[in-house]
Each structure stands twice: as structure tokens, then as C-alpha cells.
Amino acid sequence: MHTPTSIDAVQSMLAEQGYVCDRSLGTVVFLSLSLGRPLFLEGEAGVGKTEIAKALAASLNRRLIRLQCYEGLDASSAVYEWNFPAQMVAIRTAEAAGGADRKALQAELFSDDYLIERPLLDAMRPDEHGAPVLLIDELDRTDEPFEAFLLEALSDFQVTIPELGTIKAPEPPIVILTSNRTREVHDALKRRCLYHWVDYPNFDREMEILQARAPEAAAELSREVVAFVQRLRTEDLFKKPGVAETIDWAKCLLALDVITLSPEVIADTLGAILKYQDDIQKLQGSEAKRLLDEAKASLEPA
Numbered sequence: 271m272h273t274p275t276s277i278d279a280v281q282s283m284l285a286e287q288g289y290v291c292d293r294s295l296g297t298v299v300f301l302s303l304s305l306g307r308p309l310f311l312e313g314e315a316g317v318g319k320t321e322i323a324k325a326l327a328a329s330l331n332r333r334l335i336r337l338q339c340y341e342g343l344d345a346s347s348a349v350y351e352w353n354f355p356a357q358m359v360a361i362r363t364a365e366a367a368g369g370a371d372r373k374a375l376q377a378e379l380f381s382d383d384y385l386i387e388r389p390l391l392d393a394m395r396p397d398e399h400g401a402p403v404l405l406i407d408e409l410d411r412t413d414e415p416f417e418a419f420l421l422e423a424l425s426d427f428q429v430t431i432p433e434l435g436t437i438k439a440p441e442p443p444i445v446i447l448t449s450n451r452t453r454e455v456h457d458a459l460k461r462r463c464l465y466h467w468v469d470y471p472n473f474d475r476e477m478e479i480l481q482a483r484a485p486e487a488a489a490e491l492s493r494e495v496v497a498f499v500q501r502l503r504t505e506d507l508f509k510k511p512g513v514a515e516t517i518d519w520a521k522c523l524l525a526l527d528v529i530t531l532s533p534e535v536i537a538d539t540l541g542a543i544l545k546y547q548d549d550i551q552k553l554q555g556s557e558a559k560r561l562l563d564e565a566k567a568s569l570e571p572a
């Protein structure tokens with residue numbers, strides 16, 4: 271598949287992968303592809319940030335390379351490392367064979383054979399299908415020094431390995447960065463990217479997503495599920511359910527042969543949508559019934 275030439279083309283290309291993309295997200299994706307700019311996606315948990323990189327890679331038939339961020343992530347885990355144990359074995363073997371040529375041994379030890387490529391280096395390697403999609407996931411989990419390092423890597427897409435020289439991407443990868451906003455990402459990095467806040471979908475869009483991801487669910491149950499989750503999101507919760515939870519819940523209900531929501535069913539399956547005891551506690555007693563009644567009322571034709 272070639273780079274899409276319109277926003278509509280982006281939306282339908284992602285739809286083929288079961289990803290429901292609204293116009294505003296479609297627009298930034300289109301611009302990011304057209305201008306070759308990294309795309310920075312922020313939003314709550316489970317709203318489809320990671321998934322879009324997967325859908326994009328699949329629809330463009332590109333490789334997906336994922337750099338999962340975490341606290342303490344450093345350049346050697348992100349770019350490359352020398353395979354130290356293998357180098358040690360090679361040295362021992364050469365010693366045992368007796369008096370190896372030092373220069374030749376050194377050249378061998380620092381060749382591609384002993385290089386462990388991590389995601390950023392991998393993303394710079396040529397690929398016959400075109401530049402890969404590089405997903406830098408949950409950037410807010412790393413620390414600032416790594417962010418500064420990334421800023422540089424994203425600006426020139428080249429890596430210098432002292433023993434090997436400089437490796438430059440023949441074509442920059444398609445970069446998607448995500449953050450759950452547990453902390454603010456630095457302006458300098460944001461400035462380099464196109465930005466989009468991925469919000470919870472509205473009722474109609476969430477119905478579309480559910481139909482794409484759990485097509486076996488009956489329309490009536492899906493409507494109740496989505497209405498209830500939408501209603502639940504307006505409550506003051508520690509952790510609101512994302513789209514992922516809606517899908518999970520619908521699948522749980524299907525597995526239990528539930529046809530329609532009731533306060534009892536909700537109480538029994540709440541763990542699929544709420545993951546904190548405090549939140550679950552809030553829905554105890556008559557509260558679930560109240561929310562369900564309101565959700566059902568919102569479904570009735572006006």
C-alpha cells in the first residue's frame with residue numbers, strides 16, 4: 271500500500287485493520303505521513319494510542335518496531351549493545367587456539383556479528399518494503415536525559431558506533447510516540463512532532479469500535495455496554511475505563527451468555543472494567559442500578 275493521498279484514504283486504510291479513526295486523528299496521521307513528521311499521541315489509558323501504530327504498520331505493510339519505555343531506559347537498551355558474553359567466548363577460544371592475531375581478533379569482536387541491535391538502530395536499517403513504523407511507547411515513563419537523547423536521535427536518524435562508524439537511515443522511519451501523561455514531556459521534543467490528544471470516543475464511535483473488535487456481540491447488548499461505560503466515565507473515578515475495557519467487558523458478557531445488563535451481572539463482572547477496589551466499591555449497592563437505569567434511559571429514542 272502506498273502512502274495515502276487524503277484524510278479519507280487514511281481513515282479507510284485504518285478501518286480495514288479494524289481501527290476506527292475519527293477525522294481529527296485521521297488528519298494528523300495524514301499530515302504526519304505527508305510531511306514526514308513524528309506523531310505524538312497523548313491520552314488516557316486504553317484509548318487506542320498503541321494500537322494505531324500497529325494498524326498503521328499493518329496497512330502500509332511496513333515493519334513495526336517498538337521501543338517500550340520504562341524508568342531507567344538508556345541508550346544501550348534503546349540503540350545498540352555489544353554482545354559481551356559472546357565476545358568473551360571468542361577471546362577465550364582464540365586464546366585456546368594459541369596466539370591469535372590481536373588486530374584481526376579486535377576487528378572481529380567489534381563487527382556486526384557481535385552487535386546487538388536495539389529498536390532505534392533497527393529502525394534505521396534499510397528495508398525493502400520502505401521505512402518501518404517506529405513506535406516509541408509510553409515516553410512519559412522514561413527520564414529526562416533519555417528524552418534529550420531521543421530528541422537528537424529523532425532529528426537526524428543516524429547513530430554513530432565508535433568501532434563501526436555512522437549508520438544513517440536511508441529513509442526516516444514513520445515515528446509514533448505515545449504518552450499517558452503521567453508527567454509532561456519536554457517542549458523541545460513536542461515541538462518536533464505533530465500532536466494529538468486521543469480522547470475517549472463518543473457513543474457512536476465506541477459502538478463502531480466494539481463492532482469492529484467484538485463483532486460477535488449482539489447489537490442490543492453492545493449498546494447497553496457502551497452506554498453504561500460512557501455513563502461510568504462521567505463519574506469521579508480513580509481510573510476510568512478505556513475502550514480496551516469496553517471490549518474486554520463485552521467479551522466477558524458474551525462468554526457468560528448474558529443477553530442484557532442487570533445490576534447483578536454488573537456486580538459480578540465489574541472487574542473487567544474497573545481495576546481499583548475503591549472504584550469498585552463506589553458501584554456497590556444501589557449505585558450500579560442507578561447508573562444502569564440512566565444508561566438505559568439514554569438509549570431510549572427521545
Ligand SMILES: Nc1ncnc2c1ncn2[C@@H]1O[C@H](COP(=O)(O)OP(=O)(O)OP(=O)(O)O)[C@@H](O)[C@H]1O
Nearest residue numbers: 288289290314315316317318319320321479513514
Ligand atoms: N479506535 C479504535 N479502533 C479499534 N480498536 C480500538 C480503538 N481504540 C482502542 N481500541 C482497542 O483497545 C485496545 C487498547 O488500545 P491500546 O492498547 O492502543 O490503548 P493505549 O491508548 O495504548 O492504552 P495504554 O495507555 O494503556 O497503553 C486495543 O487493543 C484495541 O483493540
Ligand SMILES: [Mg+2]
Nearest residue numbers: 319320321448
Ligand atoms: Mg499503549
